[in-house]
Amino acid sequence: MSRVVTAVSVLVVACCAVLLVACGSGADEASPTSPTERSEREARQQTAVDQPSEDQSAGEPAAQALAASESEEQTEASAQTAAEAVESEEVVDEQEADAPLVEAMPPPTVTQHHGVRAEGTVLGDPDAAILIVHYGDFT
Amino acid sequence: MLIEEFVASGVARYEFRYMPVLGDAAVFAAVAVSCAERQGGFWPLHDRFMLADQTLFTEAGLRRQVTFEGLDVETFFGCVNEGDTLSQVVASQEEGVARGVQATPTIYVNDQQVDPTYEAIASAIQAIQAQAEQAE
Numbered sequence: 001m002s003r004v005v006t007a008v009s010v011l012v013v014a015c016c017a018v019l020l021v022a023c024g025s026g027a028d029e030a031s032p033t034s035p036t037e038r039s040e041r042e043a044r045q046q047t048a049v050d051q052p053s054e055d056q057s058a059g060e061p062a063a064q065a066l067a068a069s070e071s072e073e074q075t076e077a078s079a080q081t082a083a084e085a086v087e088s089e090e091v092v093d094e095q096e097a098d099a100p101l102v103e104a105m106p107p108p109t110v111t112q113h114h115g116v117r118a119e120g121t122v123l124g125d126p127d128a129a130i131l132i133v134h135y136g137d138f139t
Numbered sequence: 140m141l142i143e144e145f146v147a148s149g150v151a152r153y154e155f156r157y158m159p160v161l162g163d164a165a166v167f168a169a170v171a172v173s174c175a176e177r178q179g180g181f182w183p184l185h186d187r188f189m190l191a192d193q194t195l196f197t198e199a200g201l202r203r204q205v206t207f208e209g210l211d212v213e214t215f216f217g218c219v220n221e222g223d224t225l226s227q228v229v230a231s232q233e234e235g236v237a238r239g240v241q242a243t244p245t246i247y248v249n250d251q252q253v254d255p256t257y258e259a260i261a262s263a264i265q266a267i268q269a270q271a272e273q274a275e
Contacts, residue, residue: 089199109179116147118182123142124152130249130267132141132260134149135158135235137243138168 141257145264155185157231158243164196167219171201174218178210184246228248 108120116123145151157173159165168188175184185202187195194200198216205215218224235245244255248263 084248108171108176111179111182113182114147116142120176120184121155121181122152123154123182124146126152128146128149128152129271130145130151130264131247132145132153132264133156134153134255135156135240135243135245135247135248136189137159137161137165138172138185139159139161139165 145261150268151264155181156235157228158235158240158245159228159232160243166225166228168195170222170224171185171195171219173224173227174215175205175208175210177218177224178215179209180205180208183208 108122110119111118112118113123117125119126142153148154157169159169172181172188173186175181176199184195184204191258192200195204201219202212202216206212209271238247239252246253246255246260248260251263253263
């Protein structure tokens with residue numbers, strides 16, 4: 001009987017030892033510290049870290065493109081504004097070109113000079129049949 | 140006498156055209172008179188210049204004259220100093236040159252050039268009147 005108890009005890013101890021070994025091995029297998037898994041995880045993390053960078057770097061050209069587009073739009077707007085300004089200046093120039101002619105020859109004022117009708121540089125009846133023209137110098 | 144006899148009576152009309160041929164002073168005088176013309180003051184200043192009033196070539200003299208004539212002095216000198224009527228004077232001069240005017244005074248009576256004397260002008264007018272009477 002004593003031998004049987006001893007044998008059972010030894011068997012139990014042995015089983016426990018096996019179980020302990022088995023449990024420890026399973027824990028090892030689940031551990032993330034495996035070099036292979038660590039490498040893979042680091043690779044994934046690196047990828048994850050790189051991804052935003054790629055997104056960012058992918059976003060930069062878009063932003064640059066947007067900025068370029070805005071710049072082009074601004075350039076077009078500026079060109080259009082400049083063209084409008086030039087057209088406006090041309091219109092003003094045309095008006096200015098016309099203006100001196102209008103200013104240089106305003107409607108003559110009709111007055112009297114020594115009892116004779118005077119209109120601008122003309123004396124006398126505008127319907128008179130005979131015209132005397134005097135080209136003169138004041139010096 | 141010419142104005143009284145033929146213009147005031149309605150037979151003819153008399154037109155003065157700017158023909159500055161005697162240098163810068165002539166151009167200045169023409170511009171000044173044309174500036175007065177803008178204010179309806181051509182003839183009084185024309186008459187003063189034709190009297191050879193040399194004070195008109197000074198600012199003080201010209202100011203006194205345009206004030207006497209009742210013109211807006213500041214507007215007048217603004218016009219003179221800016222040469223606002225220079226193009227009008229030049230246009231008149233170019234028209235005269237194109238017509239063959241080479242000296243002043245030069246007189247035309249209905250497109251016929253005549254001597255700048257009363258007798259010549261009166262004779263030309265009377266000849267035109269005679270032709271018109273014959274045509275009727």
